[in-house]
Amino acid sequence: xxxxxxxxxxxxxxxxxxxxxxxxxxxxxxxxxxxxxxxxxxxxxxxxxxxxxxxxxxxxxxxxxxxxxxxxxxxxxxxxxxxxxxxxxxxxxxxxxxxxxxxxxxxxxxxxxxxxxxxxxxxxxxxxxxxxxxxxxxxxxxxxxxxxxxxxxxxxx
Amino acid sequence: xxxxxxxxxxxxxxxxxxxxxxxxxxxxxxxxxxxxxxxxxxxxxxxxxxxxxxxxxxxxxxxxxxxxxxxxxxxxxxxxxxxxxxxxxxxxxxxxxxxxxxxxxxxxxxxxxxxxxxxxxxxxxxxxxxxxxxxxxxxxxxxxxxxxxxxxxxxxx
DNA sequence: TTCACCTTCATACTTTAGGGTGATTTTTCT
DNA sequence: AGAAAAATCACCCTAAAGTATGAAGGTGAA
Numbered sequence: 167x168x169x170x171x172x173x174x175x176x177x178x179x180x181x182x183x184x185x186x187x188x189x190x191x192x193x194x195x196x197x198x199x200x201x202x203x204x205x206x207x208x209x210x211x212x213x214x215x216x217x218x219x220x221x222x223x224x225x226x227x228x229x230x231x232x233x234x235x236x237x238x239x240x241x242x243x244x245x246x247x248x249x250x251x252x253x254x255x256x257x258x259x260x261x262x263x264x265x266x267x268x269x270x271x272x273x274x275x276x277x278x279x280x281x282x283x284x285x286x287x288x289x290x291x292x293x294x295x296x297x298x299x300x301x302x303x304x305x306x307x308x309x310x311x312x313x314x315x316x317x318x319x320x321x322x323x
Numbered sequence: 324x325x326x327x328x329x330x331x332x333x334x335x336x337x338x339x340x341x342x343x344x345x346x347x348x349x350x351x352x353x354x355x356x357x358x359x360x361x362x363x364x365x366x367x368x369x370x371x372x373x374x375x376x377x378x379x380x381x382x383x384x385x386x387x388x389x390x391x392x393x394x395x396x397x398x399x400x401x402x403x404x405x406x407x408x409x410x411x412x413x414x415x416x417x418x419x420x421x422x423x424x425x426x427x428x429x430x431x432x433x434x435x436x437x438x439x440x441x442x443x444x445x446x447x448x449x450x451x452x453x454x455x456x457x458x459x460x461x462x463x464x465x466x467x468x469x470x471x472x473x474x475x476x477x478x479x480x
Numbered sequence: 481t482t483c484a485c486c487t488t489c490a491t492a493c494t495t496t497a498g499g500g501t502g503a504t505t506t507t508t509c510t
Numbered sequence: 511a512g513a514a515a516a517a518t519c520a521c522c523c524t525a526a527a528g529t530a531t532g533a534a535g536g537t538g539a540a
Contacts, residue, residue, distance in 0.1 A: 212372055219373045223380020263516060276468030278496065291519050298499070308526090309497075310467060311433030420486060436527065448489055451528070458528085465496090466527075 253320035260303045260319075267321065269296045274313040274322045410477035417460045417476075424478065426453045431470040431479045 257267070272282045279293045286293070297309065306312045316322045414424070429439045436450045443450070454466065463469045473479045 212368070215369050215372045216376045219376040220380040220383070223377040223382075224384040225380075226377070227380065227384030261515095265517065273467065274471070276463065276465055276471045278465060279498095280496080288517085289519060291521085292517075294498070295518075297497080301498080306433070307498085308433055308435060310430065310470065313467065313470070314431070314433045418485095422487065435525095445487085446489060447526095448491085449487075452488080454527080455529070464528090 250323040251320065256319045257321060262300070262303055262321070266296050266300050266303075269293060270300055270312065270316055271322050273297075273309050274316065407480040408477065413476045414478060419457070419460055419478070423453050423457050423460075426450060427457055427469065427473055428479050430454075430466050431473065 262270075268286065269282055272285060277285065279297065280290055283290045283293045297312075300312055301307065301309075304312050304315050306315055313322070419427075425443065426439055429442060434442070436454065437447055440447045440450045454469075457469055458464060458466075461469050461472050463472055470479070
């Protein structure tokens with residue numbers, strides 16, 4: 167569907183270009199006759215042609231590159247989920263330590279406290295302590311809320 | 324930082340354009356002298372100018388519109404967090420019912436099973452049953468994983 | 481109407497999560 | 511060096527989450 171629309175648009179541009187060229191031919195012929203009588207004004211003639219066709223070239227290029235611009239928008243859309251900038255301001259304001267953030271990250275990946283403990287080479291009790299601090303700082307009651315809040319605050323991806 | 328780079332690029336284009344124009348002036352002067360001797364070839368002279376300056380216009384427009392493309396990327400970026408389209412294909416493929424999706428949604432908002440039960444006017448046991456089905460269908464073990472997976476599959480926002 | 485599926489609920493049991501408190505060891509900053 | 515903050519761990523207890531199984535009413539399609 168978008169391909170055929172594109173094709174039509176291109177054809178329209180070409181048709182327009184053709185019509186424009188026809189009009190220009192008459193204009194140039196008229197200019198040629200005019201300036202053949204006043205034979206010294208050849209530079210003005212050449213300059214006119216240069217300006218007109220520069221403008222035409224710009225117009226043409228802009229017309230033809232517009233569909234390309236739309237395509238680029240789509241590409242950016244695909245690249246969307248790749249970027250994450252940690253909100254260090256919020257991190258500092260909430261007094262969340264590096265270790266706590268680590269725990270938070272693993273928590274957001276769906277790991278259990280036991281799994282987090284194993285991954286960080288500490289005991290289950292340690293993770294529980296970190297959790298308690300995190301919930302307090304984030305002002306939440308459950309890990310699911312902690313993850314939700316942390317994502318909204320850009321503390322985790 | 325990107326602004327200054329942009330400015331430099333623009334300046335380079337303008338400088339290049341200036342140099343190009345100077346070269347063209349000599350070329351045109353030469354062409355003019357040539358075709359003044361063979362006085363009938365004026366159309367060829369005009370045509371040459373037209374072609375050259377059309378090409379110049381196209382080149383110019385392409386050079387100058389490149390920074391515009393970057394601006395468009397930024398615009399798309401801003402519009403990013405506003406849209407969510409439910410992935411009904413995945414929903415159908417996993418056989419997740421409307422009610423289960425409701426539970427999943429509330430679960431993702433950090434609500435406890437008891438809170439979900441109250442919100443949906445059913446008992447805690449019902450929610451537990453829904454959860455069990457959900458975990459099975461999503462092939463996960465915990466609610467945090469369920470939420471993570473569901474977000475990746477665009478089942479919830 | 482029968483069959484499959486959804487939704488609802490229950491009971492019993494296990495596991496995980498979370499709260500409260502206290503303590504020790506590192507790090508870090510002054 | 512000494513205070514403050516961070517990280518570590520333990521114990522006990524409660525709450526919430528999750529598992530397993532069974533059951534019953536409702537709906538829609540074959």
